[in-house]
Amino acid sequence: MIDIRQMRYFVALAETLHFGRAAERLHISQPPLSRQIAALEKELGVRLLERGSRRATLTHAGRRFLEDARAVLAAYDQACRNARLADLGELGELSIGFMMHAAYTVVPRLTRRFVDKHPLVRIELREAVPSLLVDAVLAGRFDAVITFDPGPMRGVAAHRLHEERLCLALNPGHRLAGKAAVGPEDLPGEPLIAAPAEAVPTLHDAIVRYFRSGGIEPSFRLEAQLQQTVVSLVAEGLGIALVPASMSRIGYPDVVFRELEDAPSVAHVVAWRPANLNPALRPFLAEAGVPGM
């Protein structure tokens, strides 16, 4: 059987055209080299070098085999290197799911940092509503997801990435637009626009709790899954909304944002299945600041 070693030997010999010097370069003595080359030629059934007494010359077949052997060796080295890189999580694929809102907060910077440090990992970024994300990570559809903190869950670990207060989004003509800060007691009966509990439970719950802390029951009027849609509907004068403060940084016309007294906050987390064996997950979590990664 022809060996990688024999190819290495042949390439060294073809490059020096001198058995002694080639053997030296290979850190073996000359006779084994002669024998290995002879064995290679015999195995191939092809004479690769013409031995002159002063120097050897490649035959046509030898020239051809030199090129091909170099290609084999390159592929071989590549394969070994890639296996190690893949094991370290520096090479491979990583699929990340995230709620659309995170595209305005942590996703861009985190992605940028990760791809800068791990350029060989292909990242697949997919947007989804938060309630689907955690199920997807459990099902193995995503290696990690970025979403509002869903609380503790079996088989899923999570790490807090980002926290922001909710604020009030109003149409500029609204009666509360003149106030600097607003509390729950200012809001009874106000038509609310918010994401449905089934799609974004964490945020929905935070809003309900905030209202109830002031002894008030919220009255939801319109539902939309994305915060961007919610704010657009506010701009249209269809109601008010409690949205993450980062939404105020986007330049929406016909919307003003007001602080809430004792504003509730929502956290972004990165969540993953600890049993997930994708080696690229670890560097990603490290980049996200997860301790011990």
Place this chain on the structure above:
Amino acid sequence: MIDIRQMRYFVALAETLHFGRAAERLHISQPPLSRQIAALEKELGVRLLERGSRRATLTHAGRRFLEDARAVLAAYDQACRNARLADLGELGELSIGFMMHAAYTVVPRLTRRFVDKHPLVRIELREAVPSLLVDAVLAGRFDAVITFDPGPMRGVAAHRLHEERLCLALNPGHRLAGKAAVGPEDLPGEPLIAAPAEAVPTLHDAIVRYFRSGGIEPSFRLEAQLQQTVVSLVAEGLGIALVPASMSRIGYPDVVFRELEDAPSVAHVVAWRPANLNPALRPFLAEAGVPGM
């Protein structure tokens, strides 16, 4: 050192995900396979399979390595196959020089037959005047050349490919255009157009000998290297010419061809240096009908 064999073993194992079955497919028993795989993993420093008690599964790094190992094996097989093909002259390069005139006689068919039978040999076809061709073959510039027979030469073998008679090319208004056949005695003083002796010695000599066989000295008026040019000059009425009969098959306007009495003939030969080691030369010569090739 990681071995081609270990890669083969790994691919077989990755394809069956079963040590016993993979070993069977490899015609070895299971323990050596286990050991080789373990050695491979140790060498790489990477776990490639997760051994379940019922079946094994590839790790991410293992999946990657499977792809790369397949690529290595493919390159390896390719290299071995190519070496054998190159040695048989079925793969490689062949440079053929030929006189332009042969493009109308033997070159097209010979080339077609050769490329049909030996599709992996890249042929480099180069036109040149006959006097340069034989020097070029001696210098190694061409592996073989096709030209008028230059006679025996040191270090060059030749084989006759094709023989054709010379005929007379005339302007239709010429006084001899009415004769069916012409002999040397009809030609004294006629202004001749022909290739120069330095460029096409064989043909030039044949023409001179033919005239002298009738006791006449030829009077050369114009010289051009290519037979096509010679005939074009005849069409223009600048003189007469003795050209290979195959020129008459090309539809030149304003030229008529007449047979010569006791017409001299010129041979096309393929010529090569017997010391030439290009394996592709032999099949080419075989295709050209050279005996013993």
Place this chain on the structure above:
DNA sequence: CGGATCCATACCCGTTCGGTATCATGATCG
């Protein structure tokens, strides 16, 4: 809980590889 399945380990033997010593051959030089 017992048997079956499957991979890992232990041990043996034959092959192969690399090393040293030496030979055959062709180039080089006085």
Place this chain on the structure above:
DNA sequence: CGATCATGATACCGAACGGGTATGGATCCG
């Protein structure tokens, strides 16, 4: 033109490695 040198091939030896059989340990299944 013959002595010398350089180079690759061959002979032989000891160590390493690969493959084989026997067996152990873990897990799954009925």
